[in-house]
Amino acid sequence: MSQTESTALADVSALRADLDLVDAEIRALVGRRRELSREIQRIRQASGGTRTDLTREMRVISPYTEAYGRQGTAIAMALLEICRGTGAPPR
Template structure:
């Protein structure tokens, strides 16, 4: 089974968050209602991308789990999960751990 990404590759690391940092008000003007509407539209687009990336991650995780099980291994690799938790915590603080736990939970047992 091969996985074909459905979205452009995401950048990773500390600079990834700054790559899409908020910008100055758009050409619509500086009316607060316009600024908020534009920002909400952007958030909706970002959420769509995040959801797509989580779904892609789940699919890739399923491939890994199925391959590991087929080779006689365990479905879950706890040391790998600890690495993921640490990476999210380092990047986002304590809430990052909760986010990583949710993502790991979504990615387990889908084989």
């Protein structure tokens, strides 16, 4: 293996480690968002409201769609589903 290839592999390895840290931060933020969302749901239901607010959900989806297109919509929809607590429980 040449010095250039060795350096490139080290660079890729370091960048992947950075990606792993970013992914961990994203998971922590999703967990925090889920906590906040569930508290909002609890308060809304306790006051006689519905668990979800579709107008609010559309306001959440829109910036993701604007930033990332169709994939952004999918990200936002998945995030909302995770935070609604309607999917499978976390492992």
